[in-house]
Structure formats: C-alpha cells, structure tokens
Amino acid sequence: MQKMPGWLSGAIAGGVFIGLVLLELRRPLRKGESEPKLRRNLRNMATAGVSAIAVMLTATPVTVPLTRFVQRRKWGLVKWLWLPLWLEVPVALVLLDYLLYLWHVAFHKVPFLWRFHQVHHVDLDMDASTAIRFHFGEMVMSTVLQVFQILTIGVSPLTFSIWNTWLLSEIAFHHSNVALPFRIERWLCRFIVTPRMHGIHHSIVPEEVNSNWSSGLTVWDWLHGTLRLNVPQNHLTLGVAAFPEVEQVVLPRLMEMPFAEQPETPWLRPDGTIPYRQEALPPNELQLVPETASVLRRDSPATRRL
Numbered sequence: 008m009q010k011m012p013g014w015l016s017g018a019i020a021g022g023v024f025i026g027l028v029l030l031e032l033r034r035p036l037r038k039g040e041s042e043p044k045l046r047r048n049l050r051n052m053a054t055a056g057v058s059a060i061a062v063m064l065t066a067t068p069v070t071v072p073l074t075r076f077v078q079r080r081k082w083g084l085v086k087w088l089w090l091p092l093w094l095e096v097p098v099a100l101v102l103l104d105y106l107l108y109l110w111h112v113a114f115h116k117v118p119f120l121w122r123f124h125q126v127h128h129v130d131l132d133m134d135a136s137t138a139i140r141f142h143f144g145e146m147v148m149s150t151v152l153q154v155f156q157i158l159t160i161g162v163s164p165l166t167f168s169i170w171n172t173w174l175l176s177e178i179a180f181h182h183s184n185v186a187l188p189f190r191i192e193r194w195l196c197r198f199i200v201t202p203r204m205h206g207i208h209h210s211i212v213p214e215e216v217n218s219n220w221s222s223g224l225t226v227w228d229w230l231h232g233t234l235r236l237n238v239p240q241n242h243l244t245l246g247v248a249a250f251p252e253v254e255q256v257v258l259p260r261l262m263e264m265p266f267a268e269q270p271e272t273p274w275l276r277p278d279g280t281i282p283y284r285q286e287a288l289p290p291n292e293l294q295l296v297p298e299t300a301s302v303l304r305r306d307s308p309a310t311r312r313l
C-alpha cells in the first residue's frame with residue numbers, strides 16, 4: 008500500500024489549520040494578549056519557514072526512503088508480528104505516539120535539548136501559530152527520533168504519511184486558542200490532547216510545565232502520572248519565567264537562543280522569584296476545570312523569594 012497522496016495530507020492539515028484560525032477569532036479561549044497577534048503570528052511563521060527548509064534538506068531525504076526500505080525488507084516490530092494492514096497501521100501509530108512522548112520529556116529534562124525546545128515555550132501567548140514555531144535545530148534533531156521510530160516500529164510509507172498528517176493537525180489543534188464547549192473538551196481530553204490540557208503545559212509554573220507531555224493520546228501522561236487538568240486557563244501565565252518581556256523573544260533572539268548564554272535556571276523570573284500557584288485548585292488533577300470568572304487572565308501566579 009502506497010502512502011497518502013501529498014495533496015491529501017496537505018489539504019487535511021491545511022484545512023484543520025485554517026479552520027482553527029477562524030475559530031480562534033470567533034471563540035478565543037485565553038483572552039488578553041501580550042503583544043499584537045499579527046506580529047506574533049508573523050514571527051512564528053518565519054520561525055516555521057526556516058524549520059521547514061531545514062526539514063526538507065535534512066529529515067525528508069532520510070525518512071521517506073527509509074520507510075520504503077523498511078517496507079521492502081519487512082523490518083520492525085509490526086512487520087515481525089505479521090499484523091494485517093488494518094491492525095498494523097493503528098498499532099504503529101500508537102507506538103509512534105509513545106516514542107514522541109518520551110522524546111518530548113527528554114527535550115525538557117536534558118539541558119542541552121531544552122535550549123532548543125525553549126524557543127517553542129517562550130511564546131508569551133499561544134495559538135495555532137505556536138504549533139509550528141519550533142527552532143530549526145530541534146526539527147533537525149527530530150530526524151534521529153524519526154529514524155529510530157521507523158526502524159524499530161517498522162513504519163511503512165502509508166503509516167508514516169498518516170502519522171505526519173495526524174500529528175500536524177493534532178499539534179495545531181492542541182496549541183490553538185479555541186474555546187471548545189467545556190463538556191465536550193472534558194470528555195475529549197480523556198482520549199487526545201486538547202487546547203486546555205496543553206495550555207497547562209505552557210504555564211510558567213514549574214510543576215505545570217512538567218506535566219501534560221503527550222502530543223496525541225492522553226494515555227501516556229495518565230500512565231506516567233504526569234497528567235494535570237485542574238488549572239483553569241484564566242489562571243495561567245504562559246511562557247518561560249526567565250523570558251517575560253517581548254523584547255527577549257523577538258525573531259533574532261529566538262534564532263540564537265540555543266547558542267546564547269542561558270539563564271541560571273529558566274524557571275526563575277529575572278528578579279529572582281519563582282512562580283508558584285498560591286490559590287487553591289480543585290484537588291482532583293485528573294478532572295478538567297473550566298475558566299472561573301473571578302480571576303483575570305493576566306493575574307500572574309503569586310511569587311515567593313528563594
């Protein structure tokens with residue numbers, strides 16, 4: 008079975024992206040912005056453009072032929088299990104998703120890798136454009152993950168094209184600033200990562216950024232005990248504590264960020280305080296909570312001096 012036609016992948020991912028951008032204008036989830044949306048979106052698109060070129064030059068020439076090679080030689084776990092196609096594809100997709108969870112954790116835990124992933128996290132607001140704003144260095148390094156995924160799982164060209172289309176659409180979805188009807192999202196986030204769930208991962212509060220690492224299925228956070236759903240979106244301050252100013256995250260700063268001198272710890276504000284959540288939250292971390300009207304969005308978490 009051949010891969011999905013390129014035009015179809017492009018139409019699905021592009022359609023999802025455009026749909027989300029329109030919904031963001033009609034039903035914004037987190038209100039109030041740290042800078043004009045258009046300027047921030049253009050910056051994110053410029054970052055994404057550089058990354059897209061880097062991926063076309065490095066990852067694509069390696070990964071796409073490798074999926075054909077794996078298919079011909081019947082390499083990888085799903086090939087050894089002799090699964091029928093209708094089972095092979097979903098099993099491979101689930102395994103791809105789990106390896107991506109572990110990869111994401113590594114980009115937070117290993118200081119050298121965090122230098123690159125930080126570029127994604129220092130966005131002071133979050134919307135669908137944040138989904139494509141990754142430093143080109145992180146995208147080039149993700150070739151290593153993809154090669155490992157293809158070889159160990161046995162990812163065919165068909166599975167790989169479905170995976171890329173799904174992943175791009177899902178990442179755009181969970182970064183988007185769309186207020187889904189709360190009851191629908193509370194149900195949906197049991198299965199896949201949703202905007203409110205991923206918003207918590209972009210908080211400046213250390214315990215909150217160290218949660219919700221899943222990119223597709225929520226089950227990995229649940230299994231690893233890293234799921235946190237009990238923070239209302241209007242209690243969140245987004246970004247990385249050491250970079251609270253727009254001037255710190257303009258395009259040239261983003262490009263050089265992994266190679267520049269790093270703050271002692273990214274989780275401390277420049278004034279030496281650490282953001283932490285003072286207000287009481289509902290105790291059940293596994294239950295999504297709605298926005299509460301009494302707290303303003305830009306009300307940053309209280310601070311304590313170290």
Ligand SMILES: [Zn+2]
Pocket residue numbers: 111115124128208
């Ligand atoms: Zn992250």
